[in-house]
Amino acid sequence: MSGDDPLRPGGALEGRLFQRFLTHLSQVREPEPGERIGAWKILRELGRGGSGVVYLAERADGAYDQQVALKWLRSDRPVPGGREVLAREREMLASLDHPNIARLIDGGETDDGMRWFAMDFAPGETIDRAVEPFDRRERVELVGMLCRAVHHAHRRGLIHGDIKPSNVLVDEQRRPRLVDFGISRLRRAGPGSSYGMTPDYASPEQRAGADLTTASDIWQLGHLLEDLLEDSPGADALPADLSAIVQRATQAAPEDRYASASAMAADIEAWLGARPVAARNGGPVYRLSRFVRRNRALSAVSVLALLVIVVGGAWLTWQLALERDRARMQAERAEAALAETESALARAEALRDFLIGLFRAAEPDRPRNQLPSTENLLALGARRALREDSAPPGERVSMLLTLAHVYLTRTLREEAEPLLAEAVRLGRESVDERPEDLARALHLQGYAALSAQRYDRAEQRLAEAESVAAGHPRARETWIAARAHRGWLRLITGRSREALELVEPVYETVESGSPAESRGRLQLTNTLAFALSSTGSGARAFEVRQRAAELSRRLDGPQSRGYAIQLGNLGGQALSRGRLNDAEDALERAIALYDRIYQRPVALRATARANLANLHLHRGEYDKALASIRDSAREWADVEDRRLEDYEFYHHHRGRLLSRMNRWEAAESALARARELFAGRDRPKPLGRMMTAVYHERAKCRLGRTDTALDTLDALAARLIESGRDTPERRGELAESKATCLHFAGRHEQALAEIRKSLEAFDPPGYAMVRAQRQLLRADVLSSLERAAPSRAAAAEASRLLREAGLGSHPVLSRAPE
Incomplete structure (x- = not known):
């Protein structure tokens, strides 16, 4: 080799230039399919941009099945603030919980310094492709939803910084989801603080290298709206209102744009509702034109009246006077509505200040980076709200009810009771002016009593809440919720038919009225589904249960506890309808959500597993059924802090499954143990105890022990009727047990009669x-x-x-x- 051989010791390949080249290669390396990043295994590439590459990845540690979109950040673009900023940002990203934002699931940094985020995998098409068959209105609605989502992020101190078509996916339900929040930056993070940007969608200040602010996201939302409208039907004649919205959002100076993404959403919603758009700054003629568009029939009548009035006539003059009176009354009502709105805003503002004040006042000597505990905040808030000098009575009611609601959500009923008692007292003093306050307080008192199984008090409070709320538009939601909980009370006390009669008429009224989705409507729908199922209307129950699940998905979000509960209920309902694959899918999704939400045993997951055991039984998958019921019972036992072997419902359900499998000796043993444990309970469960006895007598008869079985079953039938819990399904089980015992006692003709009853039962x-x-x-x-x-x-x-x-x-x- 020559004397300048680069491979020789000390040659060029060992110099600083080459070492920098090697360092650069290591900085921009990308993972390969099959490589594990944290708890995730890379499957394939989904796309790439200026800030990094996005991969489809799946859970690799066996904890549960899940796919994510894993964002691999380019490390040759340094992050201002380094690891500390990234760690703080991950915490804030994880706080985003909005149906139109892909949720952050995980994130970290590899040993060699590569940074990554794992987000919800949001299947769907990019918005520019998805809207091809959409009309103009549908496209505008999508951007309005995105504005609300961006406002949600801004309120939590996060800016996206790269809103563009490829970062908005639209699923089959036409729901947009904003993805790639992994490149967003904290507000006030400083100039040039995003990992990357798309030049065509970069705001003027981004291109100039200025500070990234919420106004940058608003500019990008306006640009996105403009692009979506360019090729929409009728794009050659874009309405002036939409043009004004786009122009306001994309002003060159950030201070000339919308003050918030929420304000932009409000203008979009105004256009959708044919109301005046703030960006237009229109005069009286403009506002009148919007009124005419919203009230075409009324406007047509007004114009006709005007034409006739021109020709005169005493009768028409009289009509005009009437119209003036009506107009004056409408104006008075409008002023009252405005005053009510202003009052509501003032109360909301007071409540916000009250809650913020709790954070500032709780343990002021604590270091700034340590927030007070929830318990500390609630206790401090309760003490303040109970003081008469803390705020005017109307504002105190909001404080008391908010804190009481939080306590009830955390099943801390004793802590909620004094707050609710004071709210009821204040509500009674102002019932003439604000009946909705008293109605809400009474409803929460009734709900608390219901949760504590104090059924007489619950019925009294819920009925009073319903009575106070009746006929008041502002209290309509409380009226619906109180009726739903009164129906639920009847369900859990075995009066299914009464529950159905109570909630079904209200459900029909609500469904035929306003399409607004609300918490009260969800509660009503949920109660009706259970009532229909309990009374034998299985087909309609399944339809209503599907509606409840969809309502929960929209209100609570697809990753929420509420939606998981509805999926579990839907799985049980699908099983009863013979839709076994749908049932399995819903139950497994519910269990996966519970696994994500809860680290401790919970009754909700135990119930879903019990339904899964029934599914396996009906498919003939006996080993899986027994394993699932054991998992379910173990979780229930853990919830109640009991040993599985001493848990009566484990032996009850195991015996029931074994009897359906024709494993009679094992079934008899399990059911005998369940009866023994039920008998030793301080607080017996009458229904569980009765049904255990029904199954046990059947098992004993199958083994030839028929001596006292028929007398016992007759007594159980009488007790079921007396308790009001003799549903068609339970009557069928009882008739089947009697038929079995009669058959093995040699009384075959009587056995046939009982079999007919069991087959005729629901x-x-x-x-x-x-x-x-x-x-x-x-x-x-x-x-x-x-x-x-x-x-x-x-x-x-x-x-x-x-x-x-x-x-x-x-x-x-x-x-x-x-």
């Missing part, structure tokens, strides 16, 4: 296995009576039921008579 279509087993019992009885042809027909009917349910190879058929 059994949802999803319970094909149960109906098939009853047909097989009928076949056994007919065979004992030497009626061969009817016996074969009954066995064939059992086979048909299972085949039609897609369960043609179900193990139940293995015991069918030849």
Whole structure:
């Protein structure tokens, strides 16, 4: 080799220039498919931009199944503030909980200094492609939703900085989701503080390298709206109002744009509702034109009246006087509405100041970077709100009810009670001016009593809340919620028919009225679904349950506890309708959400697992059913701080499943243990105890022990009727047990009569296995009576039921008579 060989020791490849080149290569490296980043495994690339690359990744640690969009940030673009800023930013990003923002799930830094964020994987098309079949109004609605989402982020101190079509995905439900908040920066982070930007969508101040502010996001929202409207139907004649919105949002000077994304959303919503748009700064003629557009029929009548008045006439003069009176009354009502709005804003402002003041006052000697605990804040707030000199009575009511609601959400009823008592007292003093305050206070008192199983007090308070709220528009939501909880009270006390009669008429009224989605409407829908299911209206119950789940998804969000609850309920309802795949999907999604939300045992997840056990049973997956019911019972036992072996409901449900599997000895043993444990409880569960006895007597009869079974079952039937809990499904179980005992006691004709009762009782279509087993019992009885042809027909009917349910190879058929 020559003397200047770069490979020789000390040659060029060991110099500083080459080392910098190697360092640069390491800085811009990208992960490969299959590589693990944190708890995630890279699957494939989704896209790339100026700030980094986005990959589809899946959970790799086995904790649960989940896919995310993993953003790999370019480390050759340094982050101002370094790791500390990134850590603080991740915390703030995680606080974003909005249905139109892809949620941050995880984030970190690799050993070699590469930074990444894992966000919700939001399937869908980019907004510029998704809107191709949309009309102008639909496109504007999407941007309005994005404005609300951006305002949500701004209120939490975050700026996106790169709002553009490729960062907005629209799913099959036409819901936009803003993605890639991983490149956003903290407000006041300083000049040039974004990881990257898209030149065409960069605001003027971004291109100039100035500070990034909320106004930059507003400029990008305006630019996005302009682009979406350019190729929309009728784009050649864009309405002046929309042009004004775009122009206001995209002003060169940040101070000339909308003051907030919420203000831009308000103008968009005004255009959608044919109301005056603030960006237009229109005069009286403009406002009148908006009024005419909103009230075409009224305007047409007014114009006709004007034409006739021109020609004169005493009758028309009289009509004009009437119209003036009506106009004066409308003006008075408008002034009253304005005063009410101003009052509501003042109360909201006072409540906001009150809550902010709690943070400032709680333990003032604590270091600035340590927030007070929730318990400290609530206790301090309660002390302040209970002081009569803390605020005017109307503002105090808002404070008291807000804190009481938080306490009730945390199941701290004793702490909520004095707050609610004071709110009720203040509400009674001002009931003539503000009936909604008293109605809300009474409703929360009733809800607290309901949660504490103080049913008489709950009924009294809820009924009074409903009475106070009736007929007052501002209290309509409370009226709906109080009716829903009164229906729920009847459901949990075994009066399903009364519950249905109470809530169904209100539901029909609400559904046929305003389409507004609200918490009260969700509660009402949820109660009706349970009432319909309990009274045998399975098909309609499933439809209403689907509506409840969709309402919760919209109100609570797709990652929320409320939506998880509705998914669990929907899974149980789908099972009863025979939609086993839908049931499995809903239940597994609910359990996955509970796994994400809760680190401790919870009854909600235990209930979902119990429904999953029933699903496996009806499919004939017996081992899975027993494993799921054990998981469910273990979680229930942990919730109640009890040993699984001493938990009566574990043995109750295990025995019930084993009896359906025709494993009679094991079933009898489990049910006997359950009865023993029920008998030793200080607070017996009457329904569980009764149904355990029904299943146990059936198991004993199958093993030939029929001596006292029929007397016991007759007594249980009387107790069920007396308790008001003899639903059609339970009557069917009782009749099946009596038929079994009569058959094994040799009283076959009487057994046939009871089998008929069990088959006539309510059994949802999803319970094909149960109906098939009853047909097989009928076949056994007919065979004992030497009626061969009817016996074969009954066995064939059992086979048909299972085949039609897609369960043609179900193990139940293995015991069918030849």
